[in-house]
Amino acid sequence: MNVNAFPWKSSGRRVTECGDVSTHSDDLVQVYATGSVTDGYLVKGRLEAEGIPVLMKGEGEGPYRVGPAYLWVPGSLEVQARLILESLGSTAEGSDR
Numbered sequence: 001m002n003v004n005a006f007p008w009k010s011s012g013r014r015v016t017e018c019g020d021v022s023t024h025s026d027d028l029v030q031v032y033a034t035g036s037v038t039d040g041y042l043v044k045g046r047l048e049a050e051g052i053p054v055l056m057k058g059e060g061e062g063p064y065r066v067g068p069a070y071l072w073v074p075g076s077l078e079v080q081a082r083l084i085l086e087s088l089g090s091t092a093e094g095s096d097r
Contacts (some may be wrong), residue, residue, distance in 0.1 A: 029072065030072050041056070043085065044082065047085075055071070
């Protein structure tokens with residue numbers, strides 16, 4: 001897997017509402033953006049496995065989900081989410097050698 005597949009540095013855009021992460025009172029922060037819905041679901045699963053609630057926006061509708069995907073997490077968990085994403089990049093980089 002290419003390290004560039006994990007563009008975890010975001011624009012810092014924020015939203016305040018979503019379904020699954022609404023239990024957190026703070027704003028949501030975009031931590032990941034990709035042109036691949038598949039990559040989006042993989043990263044979302046990894047973050048959720050670590051106990052971080054994730055809102056995924058942008059995936060296409062219908063049976064063939066294509067297009068960009070954006071992952072948002074509660075602001076209070078942003079640092080933890082970015083550390084996990086960073087470790088994914090390091091793991092991918094190490095497997096290419």
